Amino acid sequence: MPIQDALAELSTLLGQRLSRSKSDLDLHGRSETYFPVTPPDAVAYPKTTQEVSELMKICAAHAVPVTGWGVGTSLEGQAMAFSGGVVVDFARMNKVLSVNQGDMDAAVQPGVTREALNEELRATGLFFPVDPGANASVGGMASTRASGTTAVRYGTMRDNVLGLEVVLADGRVIRTGTRARKTSAGYDLTGLFVGSEGTLGLITELTLKLHGQPEAITAAICAFDSVDDAVRAVTDTIQMGLSMARIELLDAETVKAFNAYAGASMPECPHLMVEFHGSETGVAEMAEGFGAIIADHNGHGFDWATRPEERNALWTMRHNGAYAIYNARPGWKGLVTDVCVPISRLADAINETADDLTASGLYGPILGHVGDGNFHSVIMFDADDKAALDKVKAASNRMVERALAMGGTMTGEHGIGVGKLPYMAEEHGQGWQVMGAIKQALDPDNLLNPGKMVPPRN
């Protein structure tokens, strides 16, 4: 058995850091969503790039699949080893290697989480802004091209990774990018690996852009009579050139779930949560401009949170959005959708989605990063009821079709994994075949996270 031979060699390489315990395999066979548990054959915990390279060479020699693993918070089953083989858990490669204050960048290992990174950065006056909600590893965030609440101001992982070290399918180690802020030196390999979900290589180091902690921050929450009013307030704000650091929409159902989860008493109507970063006067000016815009759109109950503890309460509430919704249907599972549309179509997309869910008799509160046109519905269902899952998947399918028809994308930030693979041909057409050709060129034996991202091989 090739797998047994490979595992024997990997044990020699890694010792106790090659785990085959049932609990470890089960843990690494789970995802955050509704997919069935699919344990790999082994879990490896490398400590160095050299070990990852050796591991990859052993697996290549024995044709054993290799799937990277950060902290397991991806939402589309990206890290599930459907073909078995070895899961590479980067938990032991979680160091901040260097911080360059003058250049506002940092070299980090893939296993460091965004919260741990920001904790280490606190005294420097710098921070890493990408915030997908979950305390994900930065390697995982790069692999799925994560973004979240702050992307409207600071960009996604695409914009905040300067360079990578990557172990290729044959064990070679490459470095992409440099520490320069921009480059025209050849194909953008950094951009190619970001978002490739471990199908082209294993990320073993990242050079990240950092940003200055803003002098002043202010946040606010505001209620609206309708989603239309809230979205129009957002589009006006963008058109006016007010630079929001975050702008989040919660629909009435999400607010109800919050109230129940946290014992709060917000008015049960759509809300916007917004944050501005800048100088004291800049933030005050933006806040004033935003206040005028929401007044034009029947905003009410406007409440500023200027103190850090108030802001933390606000964003903790937002980050607990999915949990509040799960809490509303104890014992059920949630399918988290993730479409992104041109902002001019956002109100239509949300309203049509809400109407569809209601007509389908489904419970699916809507919330999202409306500054980017990206929103989610967490559609709940009884996992013991096969028909219920089919109905939820059909509704999710209609959301994707609607987004594509509006010039949007099936996924703003969660990525492809297993859940979105059926839509790749439709969104990309012949471009999907181009992705397959790139995969074939870089991973001819289909070792890296096989069965994901690209068309099946003949």
Added chain:
Amino acid sequence: MPIQDALAELSTLLGQRLSRSKSDLDLHGRSETYFPVTPPDAVAYPKTTQEVSELMKICAAHAVPVTGWGVGTSLEGQAMAFSGGVVVDFARMNKVLSVNQGDMDAAVQPGVTREALNEELRATGLFFPVDPGANASVGGMASTRASGTTAVRYGTMRDNVLGLEVVLADGRVIRTGTRARKTSAGYDLTGLFVGSEGTLGLITELTLKLHGQPEAITAAICAFDSVDDAVRAVTDTIQMGLSMARIELLDAETVKAFNAYAGASMPECPHLMVEFHGSETGVAEMAEGFGAIIADHNGHGFDWATRPEERNALWTMRHNGAYAIYNARPGWKGLVTDVCVPISRLADAINETADDLTASGLYGPILGHVGDGNFHSVIMFDADDKAALDKVKAASNRMVERALAMGGTMTGEHGIGVGKLPYMAEEHGQGWQVMGAIKQALDPDNLLNPGKMVPPRN
């Protein structure tokens, strides 16, 4: 002869829009720099994507090389057809197809120039910010991943192209990206084609991000005693979080050239040219902050240009920088270097370059986009003197080595073309082989701009 057969078929396809006139061939065999004229076999002027696709199929059937052409302003010989074949000039595909004000994006053909695009956008309150100086075509700008004076605020072409339509080497047409502001849907093909210099496909349409014309703009020029002082003022400004829209450095030699070219009388010492975009109060606040910073670094002769005509004069001067330097050595040619380093190393990089040029007896004024760490020396030489060119190339070579040793890149914005090909292995290591594998996968017969970008085939 395969080429004759191909040209006969192309004539049938394009009629008079397949040109073989000597003047046209010569024109398309020229570059902006010192490379010898290398006329192609024919120049094609397609009007539609369909024609580009048919052209590509004919050339593929006869193994005829195809090289894209915008307006010929690239600086490293990117569009020179060294292997002959057909140059595809996109001059007849120069329309703005649609402008979506609500979404702040536009669909354009590759042949439209950035000035023509901004002229069409003027009434919309939006603009396309990427400004490489030359009035380049947006297709060419995407192909070389151009940037320029405004990248420090608005990003490069990498950041401002949402999606592309591309004709592949076999004539297939793909669309990359969507009109959504962000996506996690698979490999970033948009990012892969941007900067690929026509070696992976021909861009036939671009969806571009637009930005709101700022409410207020102010610009200034300021003199310094040394390059060190000027660069320290820039790094302090970045650290303070002041958002500059442009920040340009001119060394004393560049100022001397300006004075001679334009009959000006600026003090012959290093200068910074800066511009701020924002609200009236925001711009005033940034200007005040910047004023305090330059005072800390012995800045003097600080002069604000708030009126549009003053600003235009300032940036026209900057954009004429290279011409002013050419003018200082009539009849000579210039080799324009383009390194980019981490900003903490910028003063060292510039000072060492200036010392090196002086020690080598070369005339090479230095100017650049210091907010990104990107600078140029225009090194002049007598083109009739072979030894002079060798000496200039050796100095340029040392600039690249210095940039790489500092963690930077050989090219911040001009790209690879012919001039930088010798450094690809050194900057990218095994990553260059990965680029070669991608090229092989997408253009197996090596038809698209052959001899550029990737390692030679065996």
